[in-house]
Amino acid sequence: MEDEFRALLRRVRAELVSPAEFTAYERLLELAVDGGPAPGAPAAADRADRLAGILVAGEQPLWAREIAAFTLGVQGDRRAFETLVLLLNYREPVRCATAAHVLGRLRDPRTARAAAALATNPLRTAYALHPVRLLTELRAPESVPALLSTLERLLAAPDHCWPVARACVEGLSALGDDRATRVLLAARSHDRLRSLADEALARVRGG
Structure with missing residues (x-):
């Protein structure tokens, strides 16, 4: 067990x-x-x-x-x-x-699509932490677009929902996709995300 x-x-x-x-x-x-x-x-x-x-x-x-x-x-x-x-x-x-x-x-095979729908739903942001982490684990085609969409929305939101935003940055770092560069640069403007975003950018850029 x-x-x-x-x-x-x-x-x-x-x-x-x-x-x-x-x-x-x-x-x-x-x-x-x-x-x-x-x-x-x-x-x-x-x-x-x-x-x-x-x-x-x-x-x-x-x-x-x-x-x-x-x-x-x-x-x-x-x-x-x-x-x-x-x-x-x-x-x-x-x-x-x-x-x-x-x-x-x-x-x-339906899991990534379902997790992406939950992660990107603006009405369910408070419950998005585990869908975001699951998307990172799955490394599915839906993973990077969903994490980018969620993080971009949270960066612009009055309530940034920091745990979910951090999970998005960590996920994008783990996935290492260069499509994340622009949003990670934007994440650097927030003190709570800067160090994580720097690490993610280094990984995305191959550093």
């Missing part, structure tokens, strides 16, 4: 309040955690189908959908995609971070 999944389970368990929730949680773990062959245990394909059913069934708590999506996503099951994108855009940063981790593992 990987560390991220353990952290997810600890977080979810801390949210539970009723005996019914604890019972549902334990039953879900029986599907999500592969304990190896055991008498009466469902086969892997059956477990995956049951987990996928949780994603589309009505009245399922968010924590159950999150555990199911995580389990399917790290196994490369693209049925988790829609739920993971929903969580990537969620109001709680910890859920966004978990979703971004799994989407990076899933490698669904």
Whole structure:
């Protein structure tokens, strides 16, 4: 069991309040955690189908959908995609971070386009940090244009949303694309971005 999944389970368990929730949680773990062959245990394909059913069934708590999506996503099951994108855009940063981790593992071809749409949406800037970081990790054709668009907008905005702006500069530095030169030069005019922008420019220019 990987560390991220353990952290997810600890977080979810801390949210539970009723005996019914604890019972549902334990039953879900029986599907999500592969304990190896055991008498009466469902086969892997059956477990995956049951987990996928949780994603589309009505009245399922968010924590159950999150555990199911995580389990399917790290196994490369693209049925988790829609739920993971929903969580990537969620109001709680910890859920966004978990979703971004799994989407990076899933490698669904739709991921970069979805992350770019979230990162560039001016109405969702407060939730754009993890989509920006995911775009950097993916190194997809959508990555550089989305980071440039987002950073350019933030530089001109009254509220620069510094964490997202810094993530854009760091992402452009990691991607090393010379299309970023103009926007990185503009970023140098802001004290909070200058040193990062200088590092990014050196990398973009091959220095």
